[in-house]
Amino acid sequence: MSIKVLHKFLLFGFCLLFSTLVFSQNNKQKELETRRQELRREIQKINELRAENKSKEKSQLSLIEDFNYKISVLDNLIKVTNQQANLLTREINNNQKKITNLREELEQLKEAYAGMIVKSYKSKNQQSRIMFLLSSNDFKQAYKRLQYIKQYSDHQREQGETIKAKTQELQQINTDLLKQKGAKKQLIAENKVVQKSLEGERKQHRTLMASIRSNLSRYTAQIKKKQREARKIDAEIDRIIKAAIAKSNKKAGRAASSSSFALTAEEKVLASNFLSNKGKLPWPVEKGYVKVGYGTQPSPIDKSLTIRSNGVRIATEKAAKVRAVFNGEVIGVVVMKNINPFVIVKHGNYITYYKNLSKVYVKTGDKVKTKQDIGEVFTNPSSGEAILSFSISKESNTQNPASWIYKM
Structure with a gap:
């Protein structure tokens, strides 16, 4: 060369x-x-x-x-x-x-x-x-x-x-x-x-x-009370999911003790479509931001306390409409004492949860479409805050909503 x-x-x-x-x-x-x-x-x-x-x-x-x-x-x-x-x-x-x-x-x-x-x-x-x-x-x-x-x-x-x-x-x-x-x-x-x-x-x-x-014990008590309420809700959710899994297995002639849903051909397609939209699902409210993220984290007030969050808390507008993030079936509308109503929607073997509602527009068994209004977020009359608690799971295994919702 x-x-x-x-x-x-x-x-x-x-x-x-x-x-x-x-x-x-x-x-x-x-x-x-x-x-x-x-x-x-x-x-x-x-x-x-x-x-x-x-x-x-x-x-x-x-x-x-x-x-x-x-x-x-x-x-x-x-x-x-x-x-x-x-x-x-x-x-x-x-x-x-x-x-x-x-x-x-x-x-x-x-x-x-x-x-x-x-x-x-x-x-x-x-x-x-x-x-x-x-x-x-x-x-x-x-x-x-x-x-x-x-x-x-x-x-x-x-x-x-x-x-x-x-x-x-x-x-x-x-x-x-x-x-x-x-x-x-x-x-x-x-x-x-x-x-x-x-x-x-x-x-x-x-x-x-x-x-x-100057009055840390009082606020620590408030945090612990909120955590007890969260555990109570999680226990009720777990009961509903296990019952839904047992029902699907019984219908399919499988052992009721199975920990996963027995999906029909249509439900398999729905689950596959839900998975293919990972990272692209719409927000459950039109406007808002994530105030508290998913996972185990120290309390913002008392670092010795650990907060476990199975979903995200979204700050939104007063009386904001809450939307289904994907096509699915309502498998639970839950009303508990001293706790605001919440809705559970099944998408094949994936489930989304919409908590802290003031109004619910759907009932158990209803089919819902993507972005369909399913309720209204509760607005605290004294603080003016409207906070939606939103979660996603595969069967009973919680997922990080930020991995599923578009630019969360």
């Missing part, structure tokens, strides 16, 4: 690597911007619901949950914005390096082109092209000289086009660089505003926590 060919090969490899890097960075920047906008919308939803209930007296526990959630969202927004700014810094540095390299390359091209023009001019002065051809010893030599003149002329034109293209590329990179610097400046300015908001939220959080610590 000649040095010239090797040089071209290495140059091509470098360009390919650089293009791949730029494409990867652009994709990452788009992902970060999408995430940043999602977080901004989340903060907007929190602020709107806060403003709606501003005149109401919320419980200290509820306020702490609000502060904790907003602080976590603001923290994430700052992190994502910083990542964007850092990525832009790398892009700006890469572009500055490319501008430097292009300028050097352009200078070399211009020098080479100027040399060619001078050589061509001298050549024309020394002897005309016609004389250059007529002085050939034979036709073959004349033909070769003609080809040389043509190639030299083509090379001049190519060099001119290359210089023009490189100049345009340099101008475009400079334009992009100015845009990137502007975008970075805007991100930094926005981040300062978010950081100021975060400091305000943390200050209020600290003040509230200081008030709570």
Whole structure:
């Protein structure tokens, strides 16, 4: 392999690597911007619901949950914005390096082109092209000289086009660089505003926590009471699911002690469709945000207490309509003493739960469609809060709703 060919090969490899890097960075920047906008919308939803209930007296526990959630969202927004700014810094540095390299390359091209023009001019002065051809010893030599003149002329034109293209590329990179610097400046300015908001939220959080610590035992008792209520609901749900499983197995002629549903052909298709929509299911309310997530987590007030959440708690609008997240059959409308009603919907061997309702629009045995209204969320008259507790399970095994619901 000649040095010239090797040089071209290495140059091509470098360009390919650089293009791949730029494409990867652009994709990452788009992902970060999408995430940043999602977080901004989340903060907007929190602020709107806060403003709606501003005149109401919320419980200290509820306020702490609000502060904790907003602080976590603001923290994430700052992190994502910083990542964007850092990525832009790398892009700006890469572009500055490319501008430097292009300028050097352009200078070399211009020098080479100027040399060619001078050589061509001298050549024309020394002897005309016609004389250059007529002085050939034979036709073959004349033909070769003609080809040389043509190639030299083509090379001049190519060099001119290359210089023009490189100049345009340099101008475009400079334009992009100015845009990137502007975008970075805007991100930094926005981040300062978010950081100021975060400091305000943390200050209020600290003040509230200081008030709570002075009477911690009372709030701990409230948390324990809520956990007992949650366990009572979970026990009732478990009883209903086991009864539904036993019923399906009895109908199919299988052992009633089986821990899984005996599905009909139609139910198998429904379960398969439910699974294929994982991550794409609609929210059970039209507007809202997740106030408490899924899983075992420390209490926001007393870190020595562990809270077990089999689903998510969604803060939504007053009297918000509650929707089925997928086609299915209502297998339970539960009303318990001192606990607001809840609805259980079966989707093959998957089940969704809609708790803390004030009104129920369906009854056991009803077939429901995706996004069909099945009830209305309970709105606390004293605090103005409307919180939907939503869960998903496969048979009796709970699932994280955030893995199933679109952008939860």
